[in-house]
Amino acid sequence: MNKRQRLEYFLAVSLMLILFFVSIFTINSFFKRELMSQQVSYLQKKTTFLSKQLTDNVFLQESLTAQESNLLKEYTESNEERISLLNSEGELFYDTTDKNLDETRAQRPEIKAVIAGADFGSSHRISTTLNVDLLYLALPIKSDGKLIGIIRVSEEASKFSGSIRTFRNFLISIFSLLFLILTIFILLMIRQKNKPLLTVLPFLKRMIKDPEKNRSIIQESSEWNELYETANELSHQMSETYRAYTSTEEQLHSLLNGLMIGVFIIDKNGNLELINAVMRDFLMFTGKPAEKESYLKTINDPTMIHLINQAITEEKNVQQEISLAGSNEERIIDLSLHYFDNDFNNHQIFGVAYDLSQVRRLEKIQKDFVGNVSHELKTPVTSLIGFTETLLDGAKEDPETLNQFLEIIQKDAYRLERLIQEIILLSRDSKNSYEKQAIHLYPFTNEIIQSYQKSIAEKKIQIEIVGDQTLSFTTVYELFQPIIKNLIENAIQYSTIEGHITVTFDTIDQHLNFSVQDTGLGIPLEDQKRIFERFYRVDKARTRNSGGTGLGLAIVQNYSELLGGTVTVESYPGIGSLFTLSLPL
Numbered sequence: 293m294n295k296r297q298r299l300e301y302f303l304a305v306s307l308m309l310i311l312f313f314v315s316i317f318t319i320n321s322f323f324k325r326e327l328m329s330q331q332v333s334y335l336q337k338k339t340t341f342l343s344k345q346l347t348d349n350v351f352l353q354e355s356l357t358a359q360e361s362n363l364l365k366e367y368t369e370s371n372e373e374r375i376s377l378l379n380s381e382g383e384l385f386y387d388t389t390d391k392n393l394d395e396t397r398a399q400r401p402e403i404k405a406v407i408a409g410a411d412f413g414s415s416h417r418i419s420t421t422l423n424v425d426l427l428y429l430a431l432p433i434k435s436d437g438k439l440i441g442i443i444r445v446s447e448e449a450s451k452f453s454g455s456i457r458t459f460r461n462f463l464i465s466i467f468s469l470l471f472l473i474l475t476i477f478i479l480l481m482i483r484q485k486n487k488p489l490l491t492v493l494p495f496l497k498r499m500i501k502d503p504e505k506n507r508s509i510i511q512e513s514s515e516w517n518e519l520y521e522t523a524n525e526l527s528h529q530m531s532e533t534y535r536a537y538t539s540t541e542e543q544l545h546s547l548l549n550g551l552m553i554g555v556f557i558i559d560k561n562g563n564l565e566l567i568n569a570v571m572r573d574f575l576m577f578t579g580k581p582a583e584k585e586s587y588l589k590t591i592n593d594p595t596m597i598h599l600i601n602q603a604i605t606e607e608k609n610v611q612q613e614i615s616l617a618g619s620n621e622e623r624i625i626d627l628s629l630h631y632f633d634n635d636f637n638n639h640q641i642f643g644v645a646y647d648l649s650q651v652r653r654l655e656k657i658q659k660d661f662v663g664n665v666s667h668e669l670k671t672p673v674t675s676l677i678g679f680t681e682t683l684l685d686g687a688k689e690d691p692e693t694l695n696q697f698l699e700i701i702q703k704d705a706y707r708l709e710r711l712i713q714e715i716i717l718l719s720r721d722s723k724n725s726y727e728k729q730a731i732h733l734y735p736f737t738n739e740i741i742q743s744y745q746k747s748i749a750e751k752k753i754q755i756e757i758v759g760d761q762t763l764s765f766t767t768v769y770e771l772f773q774p775i776i777k778n779l780i781e782n783a784i785q786y787s788t789i790e791g792h793i794t795v796t797f798d799t800i801d802q803h804l805n806f807s808v809q810d811t812g813l814g815i816p817l818e819d820q821k822r823i824f825e826r827f828y829r830v831d832k833a834r835t836r837n838s839g840g841t842g843l844g845l846a847i848v849q850n851y852s853e854l855l856g857g858t859v860t861v862e863s864y865p866g867i868g869s870l871f872t873l874s875l876p877l
Contacts, residue, residue, distance in 0.1 A: 427447055554571030567590065804876075
């Protein structure tokens with residue numbers, strides 16, 4: 293029961309109580325007044341009869357004969373009434389009860405009325421002499437139209453007040469029963485009126501609190517049946533709508549979390565309404581933002597905060613490419629902020645962030661690749677053109693010069709051919725176009741080493757192969773062979789005089805581990821992160837003089853990834869390097 297309903301019941305009961313007491317008081321007063329009026333009439337008749345028994349001399353001489361005195365005494369004894377005789381001035385000269393005859397009664401209401409000329413005077417009060425509740429009636433005694441005296445009769449009110457009390461008690465009982473029935477009837481009517489409210493209101497509150505659950509009002513009421521059916525239908529439709537909304541919201545969140553772009557929404561109060569996982573990753577925010585939390589607690593990049601404030605303040609769309617500092621590397625994103633407003637002044641900022649880091653990185657790699665390729669191609673081509681022009685200008689006539697120049701031209705041509713072949717190798721981006729075959733690792737490795745015997749002999753390098761000579765590995769030969777060839781070639785190229793190279797292969801945890809360890813120059817720690825980049829050289833001058841292209845380790849990493857594996861390096865300057873290839877069996 294709510295406050296309004298309690299107020300209705302309180303007002304109804306209060307009104308009925310007021311009506312009850314007012315009715316009791318009114319009817320009781322009316323009955324008392326009528327009863328008093330009847331008693332006055334009765335006394336008036338008795339007093340008139342009594343006054344006819346007295347002569348005018350009684351009032352003129354203010355004395356009674358013995359017969360008149362006996363008459364009054366007998367009347368008083370038989371009727372238990374008090375008789376007073378007064379002169380025309382209202383002075384008492386005879387009273388059947390009060391012996392104090394010196395006191396004037398001219399100021400008593402009933403006496404004043406008669407003296408003033410009224411046909412009679414009456415008064416209901418407590419007697420000051422007897423201290424009894426009395427009803428007084430005074431009649432004028434006239435002679436030749438002139439007031440010569442006053443006769444007053446009084447009787448105790450208790451003679452007729454008992455009737456008043458009895459009637460009042462009876463009246464109260466009847467009216468109490470009547471008003472009780474009427475009050476119950478009114479309360480039932482109020483309850484009947486509020487019945488749909490008492491039923492439907494809690495039903496609606498539960499429906500709003502848990503809109504997903506379909507509820508029903510199961511009550512039979514011919515009067516309110518249509519209302520209950522409408523509420524049930526409303527609950528059903530609201531439940532269906534909420535489920536559809538929840539499903540749509542879940543799909544939206546799943547879609548936003550599945551996107552490769554960052555998305556967030558900020559409301560008019562600066563609170564973060566939504567942020568997907570990609571955007572949290574952009575901001576390196578590992579937790580989950582609290583509901584209706586200020587975006588400043590999640591977004592801490594100064595540039596992004598400035599752009600959001602600009603979009604809110606200027607109420608316009610903003611788009612800018614910004615850089616976000618990350619733990620490992622800088623992340624570049626294209627941030628678009630869209631300002632939305634409606635008729636209810638409920639504006640929102642919808643942010644979309646595209647990760648351009650990989651695009652910019654690829655653009656840089658492409659730019660560097662083109663520049664490096666151009667530089668690497670230009671060097672041998674310039675050498676070929678220069679020596680060819682020199683020979684054509686007459687140097688070919690000198691056999692010694694001719695042979696020397698031709699050797700240089702041949703060396704640069706081989707270098708150019710090798711560079712083009714390695715660029716072609718790098719262009720491979722799929723292993724699906726090749727067939728897999730079993731490779732016996734020991735003879736396969738030994739064959740590659742034998743192809744570098746000239747360089748090995750010149751540097752007096754000792755090479756050791758450690759591994760099961762019967763072990764075979766099924767893979768794509770066209771991708772696996774360049775990996776091993778480049779690792780061994782790289783170890784030979786950077787080994788010192790009389791160095792030592794160890795080639796090891798074995799299978800661990802369903803993976804082939806193939807490692808090449810040398811005792812060469814080693815690689816500084818700051819260069820180890822970049823040695824797999826195309827055309828990157830630790831010692832550019834020494835690599836170029838040795839005929840290296842800077843593409844060998846890039847080919848190793850690219851082909852390892854195509855085969856589903858990884859390649860790692862562990863190196864210390866002056867000690868040597870260890871390259872480890874891991875491929876799934």
